[in-house]
Amino acid sequence: MPTINDILRTIEAVAPLSLQESYDNAGLQIGDASAECTGAIICVDVTPETVSEAAARGCNLIISHHPLIFKGLKNITGATLQQRAAILAIKHDIAIYAAHTNLDNAPTGVSHTLAASLGIEKVSTLEPKAYDPTTGSGAIGDLNPPVSPVELVDRVKAACSSPVVRCSTPPHHAISRVAVCGGSGSFLINEAIKGGAQAFVTSDVKYHDFVDHGNDIFIIDIGHYESEKCTKQIFYHIVSEKFPNFALYYSELEKNPINYL
Secondary structure, eight states: OOBHHHHHHHHHHHSOGGGSOTTOOOEEEESOTTSBOOOEEEESSOOHHHHHHHHHHTOOEEEESSOSOOSOOSOOSSOSHHHHHHHHHHHTTOEEEEOOHHHHHSTTSHHHHHHHHTTOEEEEEEEEETTEEEEEEEEEEEEEEEEOHHHHHHHHHHHHTOSOOEEOOOOSSOEEEEEEEEEEOGGGHHHHHHTTOSEEEEEOOOHHHHHHHTTTSEEEEEOHHHHHTHHHHHHHHHHHHHOTTSOEEEOSSOOOSOOOO
């Protein structure tokens, strides 16, 4: 049986913690990494429900994309969902681990996986790190053959299981070059334009970003959860390839916190 640390090292071989942004808090949040790992639950967000699910399945590790502890906790009284999840994890001796912006910035991370799911080819990093052009934020590449704006929207909705998207005014030409960024990627709009992208797929785009850039690039704004749910498949692939007989589960209780009515 691998230790929790064995599992974490496998993830960090793909997404080392050195790749995380300065504001982030990726890594082991709660628990003893030296303990044998009885199984893991994979999710985007850690909640009391996912911790209870892990306990019920006999798993002592939760692997999430978003950190449970992002900013410092001044107390742990159970007053917030975050605190209740932390208390449950400690009570049941369940380790909590997050691969966040380090997975975003990894060469085979979130944006590159999103690009592949859309059929984008010749993919490169949209905003590469100076020390390594294969790492960094976002991804950009080509569609061959080009598709219409409506066809691209339909492809995005299907790939991301998104019932709706927000878009700027669709252009009248076919789209052959597309940039993407999982999560909140509006900070990359100018990079996408400079990179020659005719469309940019991301989430959490502000109103004024549509006003300022909607005529320069076709913006497709999907939900934050929808843009990052592929992280669960990334985690599963990384761990199961190294430990094929390890008990690894997608959370069945996790759900998108945003509903579309």
